[in-house]
Amino acid sequence: MSSLVDGVPSKPDVSDASVMSPWNPTTPMCPRPWCSITGNVPANRQHRPKTQSVTILGGAQDVRTGPPEAARINRYRVPGSGTVIRVSDRRSRNHHPEEIAGRRRIWEIVELLGPQETGRNRYISIAGVEDGWKVISKMQVRGAPAIAIVGCLSLAVEIYNETFITKQMFKQEIEGKLNYLVSARPTAVNMKLAADDLIGMVNDWVEKSVISVTEIKERFIHEIEAMLEKDISNNMAIGTFGAERILKDVPSGSSLQLLTHCNTGSLATAGYGTALGVIRKIFDQNRLEHVFCTETRPYNQGARLTAYEFVHDKIPATLVLDSMVASLFKSRKIAAVVVGADRVASNGDTANKIGTYQIAVVAKHHAVPFYVAAPSTSIDFEISEGDRIEIEQRPDREMTHIGEHRIAAPGIRCWNPAFDVTPANLITGIITEKGVFAPNDIRKLLELQ
Numbered sequence: 222m223s224s225l226v227d228g229v230p231s232k233p234d235v236s237d238a239s240v241m242s243p244w245n246p247t248t249p250m251c252p253r254p255w256c257s258i259t260g261n262v263p264a265n266r267q268h269r270p271k272t273q274s275v276t277i278l279g280g281a282q283d284v285r286t287g288p289p290e291a292a293r294i295n296r297y298r299v300p301g302s303g304t305v306i307r308v309s310d311r312r313s314r315n316h317h318p319e320e321i322a323g324r325r326r327i328w329e330i331v332e333l334l335g336p337q338e339t340g341r342n343r344y345i346s347i348a349g350v351e352d353g354w355k356v357i358s359k360m361q362v363r364g365a366p367a368i369a370i371v372g373c374l375s376l377a378v379e380i381y382n383e384t385f386i387t388k389q390m391f392k393q394e395i396e397g398k399l400n401y402l403v404s405a406r407p408t409a410v411n412m413k414l415a416a417d418d419l420i421g422m423v424n425d426w427v428e429k430s431v432i433s434v435t436e437i438k439e440r441f442i443h444e445i446e447a448m449l450e451k452d453i454s455n456n457m458a459i460g461t462f463g464a465e466r467i468l469k470d471v472p473s474g475s476s477l478q479l480l481t482h483c484n485t486g487s488l489a490t491a492g493y494g495t496a497l498g499v500i501r502k503i504f505d506q507n508r509l510e511h512v513f514c515t516e517t518r519p520y521n522q523g524a525r526l527t528a529y530e531f532v533h534d535k536i537p538a539t540l541v542l543d544s545m546v547a548s549l550f551k552s553r554k555i556a557a558v559v560v561g562a563d564r565v566a567s568n569g570d571t572a573n574k575i576g577t578y579q580i581a582v583v584a585k586h587h588a589v590p591f592y593v594a595a596p597s598t599s600i601d602f603e604i605s606e607g608d609r610i611e612i613e614q615r616p617d618r619e620m621t622h623i624g625e626h627r628i629a630a631p632g633i634r635c636w637n638p639a640f641d642v643t644p645a646n647l648i649t650g651i652i653t654e655k656g657v658f659a660p661n662d663i664r665k666l667l668e669l670q
């Protein structure tokens with residue numbers, strides 16, 4: 222047994238069907254980024270650990286390597302490798318990682334974008350914001366909600382053992398560090414909105430003379446922990462609203478076929494997923510005949526992550542290349558496309574993984590409804606339209622290489638935007654945790670908040 226995971230609670234084996242999903246007791250749990258803060262720690266946290274760190278398992282540039290401990294890592298063993306971010310107090314053992322409510326100790330985020338060829342799990346320790354920034358920017362953690370959660374967790378870890386003399390010192394430090402984290406990946410808005418919210422809260426607390434700096438820090442960490450639970454409940458609501466809307470258009474009792482792009486599931490969020498949450502919900506209702514997922518070049522989130530989640534949950538699914546979508550619409554009856562979002566502008570234009578726009582164009586041609594599933598944490602009411610969204614450019618290497626192997630002719634130039642913007646007029650509806658909105662009605666969400 223490896224000592225790499227010492228002190229981290231045992232992970233259930235994914236092959237163990239007795240480990241049931243909290244959202245569907247008949248489906249085994251899908252590995253996902255969790256916040257499972259376990260250990261029955263009282264609200265005042267009197268048993269705080271002396272040390273706390275975040276660990277990432279998997280990823281390409283990991284600093285500590287070694288054989289994984291099978292009982293724990295089986296859960297993430299895939300053809301490829303896994304990434305787990307953990308915030309551990311080295312105390313909790315044997316707690317079910319899905320037990321979130323009422324128990325406070327371990328934070329974990331799972332990713333599966335490690336090098337496919339190693340087939341080995343590896344760990345990176347994250348001591349704080351600098352490491353958080355790196356794993357986000359290198360896409361060892363990705364997906365708009367997961368980026369925000371991991372970024373904020375890395376700050377929580379960094380300040381966990383820090384003592385602040387004055388409220389001003391605390392405020393300045395967290396403001397600077399949150400803004401730094403926002404810069405790790407510019408398109409997904411979730412990190413920025415989370416930073417704005419947290420900074421706003423701290424400003425309010427600082428104004429109140431009755432709150433000490435220690436209490437401000439406690440509250441701040443608590444808010445970050447709460448993001449994980451909120452994200453899961455948002456996703457469950459998105460699943461319910463999305464399933465209801467999509468199923469409305471098919472004869473009652475019949476099943477349907479869907480298409481999705483990129484990865485929006487348990488591995489891109491705190492759990493359950495957005496677009497993938499909608500698919501899970503339809504599947505849970507026995508109404509899913511089949512789902513198709515795109516490979517999602519160049520980073521292959523569809524082939525690596527979404528396909529993994531489908532196989533894991535035994536959801537009937539087929540992988541297609543990005544270039545097959547038009548043929549798929551022609552040859553199969555696809556009831557709807559459902560994708561996620563990195564940022565929705567206030568007119569409904571939506572930035573999402575590169576390739577989303579062309580799927581929307583083809584869907585329109587084939588009269589296939591096109592839905593975006595996004596929590597309000599992905600909606601940027603400060604941006605009037607999609608053209609104003611900054612699109613992240615990724616390194617050429619993601620296109621020219623598969624792992625270490627070069628596939629493109631040396632010397633060729635590359636253009637590698639990570640996202641594109643689908644105009645609102647190609648979007649049938651935006652599925653949020655508050656309901657489904659026509660894209661040009663998305664501002665109505667503000668009234669419900």
Ligand code: MRU
Nearest residue numbers: 363364365483485489561562574
């Ligand atoms: O570059 P990535 O993998 O971070 O892109 C992810 C996506 O485009 C997702 O669709 C989006 O972040 C929503 S995840 C719920």
